[in-house]
Amino acid sequence: MQSFIRITLFLAFFLSFFKNQAQNPTDWLFWQFSNMVKYQQPSSGESSQRNYRDYGFQIVMTKDSSKRSDVLTYRALGELKYGNYDRAFADYEAAVKLNPKLAGEVGWRYLFLLRDYARALTYLQAFDELTPNFDDPIDDYSVNYLKGRAYAGLGDHENALKAYSLTISQRAARLGIEWVDYRYLVARGVSYLVQKQAVEGLADFDMALKNYPKSSMAYYHRGRALEQLGRFEEAKTAYRDARFFLLTTNAFERDYYYEQPDAAYDEDIDEAIQRLR
């Protein structure tokens, strides 16, 4: 929380400085003065050298290994976002050694932010084995979904399907199929398509679209399933819907912060539409 406040204030500081929005030209300086009384220690943003040094100080000074491992993960995320992957990796490895419960979070980072599927799978499995009969959450994902993604990244769609099915069935049993994250259904559907099981894939895309009717990627992959089944007219409609929602909805499925692995792009959709002309 403290870190969040620091980052927010620092961003505000920068934006105010460079936008020169002050009503009196000296407002910026006056505002700086008033904030310097409130925040007396030098502070910089998430990926700054100062943050790196200060976290380093905390890592050495903190006796509690759990807290130390947390600090390592904070520092690693800042480094990861700025592309210092070597430093991020060293911190994540040290964090997991200190606190094996962080294996899930570290696996998540390796999976989505470094596309290191083998290493991600090792950590996700280690995390899952801490509570074997429970589909643990990791941030806003479930461990079995993430394991499925790692298997799929390695090209092992058979095991990916098992992992996706486990998390989907458990969630559906607990909350109802309508509460299953549509991205899980799309992911399983895509693996079904790779395995040439288009009927099962189509069922997943249909369910995904019930749960989130504006998903461009769900429409796109639905079109692929229909194409595999020889239902070309319906496939064309699905691709057109994919294009429509790509243009009209928030593009978070693509590379906004980090990319959803099944994201559909303009070129994919255009190429599919051309193919069916």
Next chain:
Amino acid sequence: MVIIRVLTAILWLHAITGYTQSITPAQLVGTWIGESVEVDLNTVVPLPYRLTFRPDSSVQMAVMANRLATRTVRWQSKDRAVQIDTIKFNPAQWTLKGNQLIVNGWAPLRFRKLTNVSLDSAAVLKRIVGHTWSTDSLSYSLFEDGSVCLKNEKTGNTALHFWHLVPVEESLFLIIKGSQEAEDRNTHYPVQITKINSNTLTMQGWKGEHWGDFTLVRTGDLKPNQRCVPSGFQLCNTFLVPTEAKYMYAEYKRGRLGAIRRIVAREFQPMAEAKQSGLVRFRFVVNCEGKAGMFEMMTLDENYERCQFDPRITDQLRRICQEKITDWEPGKGTGTDKTIYDTSCLLTFRLKDGQITEIFP
């Protein structure tokens, strides 16, 4: 371990406090020119303001510019604690280091005591305008229309800015600000003109990484109709701090990663070479015009150790990133902030035996 912790604590405290002394009212009286804001370790940006502390307990705050409103408020210093208007600082926050005043806090502000050098602004203006003045690393071409071309002699980059002479008391400051995008943003470090003759111009201020004196030599004369023509990669915010600029999302216009992947698939010639596995990461800046520059490459092996890949791979990727992937969209603010920003971006390639297996931001 305990000894290491104690030593680290001492070093850390030493690093953040430095050799400074708190300040007395008599020391504060006078004019202080903004030098820099410390935004990170070893990273500063300009502080184009001045403070004039008067013995009658008033302090005038002003931007280093002509014809802009100033603000005058009360000040006092009691028990070495400075108070500006209603803002009461702690004693340790205002310190002196030689003729440098440091206001400590979340982003330390540094000012320098003005030593007046009396100069006639009209005479100085007449001498400097229409000429190119150079140090060994930088040339200033000061045009009559108020534009200035700053040429980095090492990189050959030429940037367009705007210049003014700003009088402060009897002294004269050369203020450079703006960019090809806007005239009134991103003021550079103020520099005080201390001496001028027909062929040399001596100034005092921030130069490169230090504050001090530097002399420029007149190296050319500008023709009456000559204009500044920028060349090379231009930042809109000259003082971009890339670690802070990474939150604005620059987008690739034509389908983002999808399009980038297609360009790479078309342009990259894979090499079936064992041991060529790991990451090639490019970090670069997309400026407010949507152009990419300031490329940095980092290569890591599969264990995230720094390594060197076959140049036939890295040269290809560098060429693709710099010459083929060009349709960037500048980063915008989020929410209601629609300002265009220079943005720090990443593009990373995962290699397995010389083949690209993943491309990610």
